[in-house]
Amino acid sequence: MKLTAFAAAAAAFLMFGPSQAMAGRDLDQIRARGQLLCGVQGPSNPGFGFPNAQGQWQGFNVEVCRSVAITIFGDPNRVQFVPVTTQSRFPALSSGEVDILSNNSTWTLTRDSNVNRFNFPAIVFYDGQSMMVPRRLNVTSARQLDGATVCVQPGTTTELNLADYFRQHNMRFTPVVVADLDELRRAYDSGRCDVFTNDFAALAAQRTLLSRPADHVILPERISKEPLGPVIRQGDEELTNIVAWTVFALVEAEELGITQANVEQIAGSSTNPIVRRFLGVEGNMGESINAARGDYARQIIRTFGNYGEIYERWLGERTPLGLERGMNRTWMNGGLLYAPPAR
Amino acid sequence: MSSTAALAPPRPLIPLPGGHSMRGVLWQAGLAIAVILIGWSLYNNMLANMAARGLQFGFGFLNRSAGIPIGEHLIPYTPADTYQRALTVGLLNTLRVAVIGVVLATVLGILLGLARLSSNPLLRGLTGGYIEVIRNTPLVLQLVFWHAIVLQLPSVRQALNPLPGLYLSQRGLKTPALMADTALFWAAVAVGVALLAWWLLLRRERARQEATGERRATWAPGLALLFGLPILAGYVIGAPSVEWPVLAGFNFRGGLTLSPEFFALLLGLVIYTAAFIAEIVRAGIQSVQRGQWEAARALGLAPGRIMRLVILPQALRVIIPPLTSQYLNLTKNSSLAVVIGYPDLVSVANTSINQTGQAVEVIAIFMAVYLIISLVTSLLMNLYNRAVALKER
Numbered sequence: 001m002k003l004t005a006f007a008a009a010a011a012a013f014l015m016f017g018p019s020q021a022m023a024g025r026d027l028d029q030i031r032a033r034g035q036l037l038c039g040v041q042g043p044s045n046p047g048f049g050f051p052n053a054q055g056q057w058q059g060f061n062v063e064v065c066r067s068v069a070i071t072i073f074g075d076p077n078r079v080q081f082v083p084v085t086t087q088s089r090f091p092a093l094s095s096g097e098v099d100i101l102s103n104n105s106t107w108t109l110t111r112d113s114n115v116n117r118f119n120f121p122a123i124v125f126y127d128g129q130s131m132m133v134p135r136r137l138n139v140t141s142a143r144q145l146d147g148a149t150v151c152v153q154p155g156t157t158t159e160l161n162l163a164d165y166f167r168q169h170n171m172r173f174t175p176v177v178v179a180d181l182d183e184l185r186r187a188y189d190s191g192r193c194d195v196f197t198n199d200f201a202a203l204a205a206q207r208t209l210l211s212r213p214a215d216h217v218i219l220p221e222r223i224s225k226e227p228l229g230p231v232i233r234q235g236d237e238e239l240t241n242i243v244a245w246t247v248f249a250l251v252e253a254e255e256l257g258i259t260q261a262n263v264e265q266i267a268g269s270s271t272n273p274i275v276r277r278f279l280g281v282e283g284n285m286g287e288s289i290n291a292a293r294g295d296y297a298r299q300i301i302r303t304f305g306n307y308g309e310i311y312e313r314w315l316g317e318r319t320p321l322g323l324e325r326g327m328n329r330t331w332m333n334g335g336l337l338y339a340p341p342a343r
Numbered sequence: 344m345s346s347t348a349a350l351a352p353p354r355p356l357i358p359l360p361g362g363h364s365m366r367g368v369l370w371q372a373g374l375a376i377a378v379i380l381i382g383w384s385l386y387n388n389m390l391a392n393m394a395a396r397g398l399q400f401g402f403g404f405l406n407r408s409a410g411i412p413i414g415e416h417l418i419p420y421t422p423a424d425t426y427q428r429a430l431t432v433g434l435l436n437t438l439r440v441a442v443i444g445v446v447l448a449t450v451l452g453i454l455l456g457l458a459r460l461s462s463n464p465l466l467r468g469l470t471g472g473y474i475e476v477i478r479n480t481p482l483v484l485q486l487v488f489w490h491a492i493v494l495q496l497p498s499v500r501q502a503l504n505p506l507p508g509l510y511l512s513q514r515g516l517k518t519p520a521l522m523a524d525t526a527l528f529w530a531a532v533a534v535g536v537a538l539l540a541w542w543l544l545l546r547r548e549r550a551r552q553e554a555t556g557e558r559r560a561t562w563a564p565g566l567a568l569l570f571g572l573p574i575l576a577g578y579v580i581g582a583p584s585v586e587w588p589v590l591a592g593f594n595f596r597g598g599l600t601l602s603p604e605f606f607a608l609l610l611g612l613v614i615y616t617a618a619f620i621a622e623i624v625r626a627g628i629q630s631v632q633r634g635q636w637e638a639a640r641a642l643g644l645a646p647g648r649i650m651r652l653v654i655l656p657q658a659l660r661v662i663i664p665p666l667t668s669q670y671l672n673l674t675k676n677s678s679l680a681v682v683i684g685y686p687d688l689v690s691v692a693n694t695s696i697n698q699t700g701q702a703v704e705v706i707a708i709f710m711a712v713y714l715i716i717s718l719v720t721s722l723l724m725n726l727y728n729r730a731v732a733l734k735e736r
Binding site for chain 2: 089091094095110146148149152155160163175177191192
């Protein structure tokens with residue numbers, strides 16, 4: 001993390017690059033390089049992004065990034081995954097070490113503002129911060145945690161919300177702040193902290209890696225709103241559109257009932273103009289957002305399926321994480337996912 | 344300059360007073376201008392790049408509320424405090440581990456260095472093994488190792504209680520704390536008076552030894568003063584009140600805490616740096632000629648006094664410059680604290696960068712701080728070096 005911070009400064013000092021603000025500069029760079037540099041949570045975040053036995057990155061966030069690569073290049077493999085920590089991710093993004101973060105970053109005002117200069121094109125996961133405690137402590141509510149020692153990752157909204165929550169309820173706590181998620185989890189697992197706090201989904205993911213997952217409970221409180229999504233640098237409208245409409249395509253496909261299995265058949269037979277436009281059978285939607293192919297949405301669905309399929313594959317009830325869809329259902333099913341009309 | 348000029352007489356283009364040649368001055372001036380130009384272009388380049396990314400250079404963020412919790416602070420701190428205070432807390436944490444680490448690493452390093460030269464083959468072999476293993480493994484791995492060991496301590500409810508008021512657990516070492524009251528003030532005054540009296544006694548005894556050749560030890564009356572005076576003050580004014588740690592809820596309340604992260608970092612830095620210091624001490628002692636040992640022995644000095652009065656003063660000339668480097672290394676290596684979660688300057692600075700986006704400013708701050716710490720350490724060590732250097736008369 002120290003190295004990345006230095007790299008950020010070194011890059012700021014040394015990059016002799018064109019300084020004129022061209023529209024779509026980042027997208028031009030990505031196209032010229034032929035590869036999307038995608039920052040994912042390092043060393044790993046089960047379900048969301050983790051390297052498999054062959055060292056290939058897999059998971060929910062990974063498929064979101066690969067979907068963006070399909071939109072940009074028409075090829076899901078033109079991605080290089082760069083593991084970043086919660087502390088190093090934003091310097092890595094602003095210095096150009098990565099083009100896009102797909103690592104459960106929370107959309108906040110200050111990150112989105114002109115101070116930090118990032119863009120959050122779309123939300124891919126609605127979450128809330130939670131607290132996990134060992135079952136033997138017999139704690140049933142976060143309000144009983146006065147005086148607790150809390151394990152938390154530095155440089156996160158989690159860290160700030162934690163301070164706010166305890167202050168708001170006039171409780172005291174001792175933070176144990178470790179940048180490396182594995183080291184932090186080990187600290188919690190060995191009993192260094194009473195509480196492990198993170199977004200609910202991330203806690204569920206980390207729980208699968210504890211020595212005895214069943215001995216730990218996640219408390220019912222959600223102490224914050226955590227809208228998570230891919231992050232890019234501010235100032236490239238074209239790239240913003242590409243990322244946003246890639247995420248929307250995943251959601252839209254689920255709304256329309258288009259899946260990996262039926263996408264080709266529907267494309268061939270559907271007479272619904274909405275579906276025909278969405279799958280690139282007619283119209284020029286892909287061109288409008290400067291995608292590599294007019295039928296980018298069809299390519300994505302053919303490769304990874306719709307939002308619900310990706311969710312069930314990596315996070316859903318049949319995975320070790322076992323997360324309910326909850327807020328992450330489409331709006332038609334009582335969730336918060338809502339894609340603007342693809343027309 | 345003048346001495347080398349005397350060795351190899353130059354042919355100055357234009358002779359200048361003091362033996363400097365015009366050519367030399369021109370070279371120096373040219374170099375200085377080049378350095379300034381490079382620095383200026385780097386600075387401009389940075390501003391241009393920051394402008395291109397829409398970043399603004401400035402230190403205004405230091406006065407904004409930080410919101411980040413920090414587990415260990417030598418000065419009062421809450422998340423509502425400013426970034427400036429958060430960074431100060433980090434700096435003090437860095438200084439705390441660096442200062443204590445330097446002292447302990449020096450003591451351990453000297454002991455190991457002497458043991459390495461011992462005539463006992465077992466001791467010599469063990470020390471040699473220690474030094475080679477420690478010097479040849481990365482410090483980060485050692486820190487993670489020590490952290491893992493420290494985490495094996497019993498949980499807070501099963502805390503070890505070796506002495507009344509002393510608890511050792513995963514939450515660290517808990518000790519009773521002295522409350523800052525008037526009794527504590529007078530106790531501190533008593534300690535100061537005792538130390539002064541001891542020093543005066545020592546001076547008188549030294550003068551006496553020079554006059555008569557007779558030696559008398561001062562440690563017995565010295566220690567009596569050091570313990571007697573504060574106890575006497577306690578009887579007269581009242582003992583300083585003590586806050587005892589009490590197990591309440593999740594953790595101990597009251598008392599002082601030394602955290603496991605602090606311990607792990609201190610342990611790692613001391614054990615690592617001491618291995619290097621041991622080698623420096625060994626080299627220094629071996630650089631003193633055998634004749635010095637033999638001469639001192641011929642005078643009838645005991646081995647301990649030979650070391651203290653004859654060998655070490657000469658060895659220090661060789662020891663001090665590389666020792667300074669080790670002190671600087673220890674201080675800078677303390678930034679690896681981020682790996683195990685000790686909130687040092689770099690850890691707090693990294694989080695500040697993350698929350699504010701002011702990477703260049705924060706890194707400039709911590710570069711400046713490390714530079715100042717290093718320069719001050721070097722300065723102190725150079726002064727000490729001058730004091731113990733061989734005086735050629």
